[in-house]
Amino acid sequence: EAQVTQNPRYLITVTGKKLTVTCSQNMNHEYMSWYRQDPGLGLRQIYYSMNVEVTDKGDVPEGYKVSRKEKRNFPLILESPSPNQTSLYFCASSPRTAYYGYTFGSGTRLTVV
């Protein structure tokens, strides 16, 4: 089944403890992206990647890192999480052209205390 897999689904952590949210897609998509979703703010792009070893900042990149060493994987790294990073996170992928739209993962609900 074609899908984007995120792990974990739920995560509670403490301020300052490094964490990684994994994202993997099995559709050979070139384009991958991370979003955070907050009430009243919709979806805001954190980082995106057009292909392996090519990443760029989205609209809200502060406090986040990403890497794209393999085409299928695009992990999101929070080096020192803070409470304002408590949010619902989505990974998404799409082919080379914007025509097809995204396939989204199921989301990761992160709480930083």
Next chain:
Amino acid sequence: AQSVTQPDIHITVSEGASLELRCNYSYGATPYLFWYVQSPGQGLQLLLKYFSGDTLVQGIKGFEAEFKRSQSSFNLRKPSVHWSDAAEYFCAVGAGGGTSGTYKYIFGTGTRLKVLA
């Protein structure tokens, strides 16, 4: 700057009634246009998309959307709503591409649909 506006934050309809969710966009050319649905606790699922051709496009779950260039709108409709349609709906624009290959999706802030039995 490119933007997507969904003017209705919440909409409530009765089951069996018709539905129209509004979406307006700002973009220099004809963009790729999308509607997504997010059911509670789920990721976003693509309902339908438009780029060119017939301005009325059909999607999954009985939804359709109409592109109106003169109004920069891409409204989502359904003739008869079912209780299972209660969800949040997002309009999105795909912008960019070309020789650089770089593109971006811009999302509206969403419309939450409540369905009354």
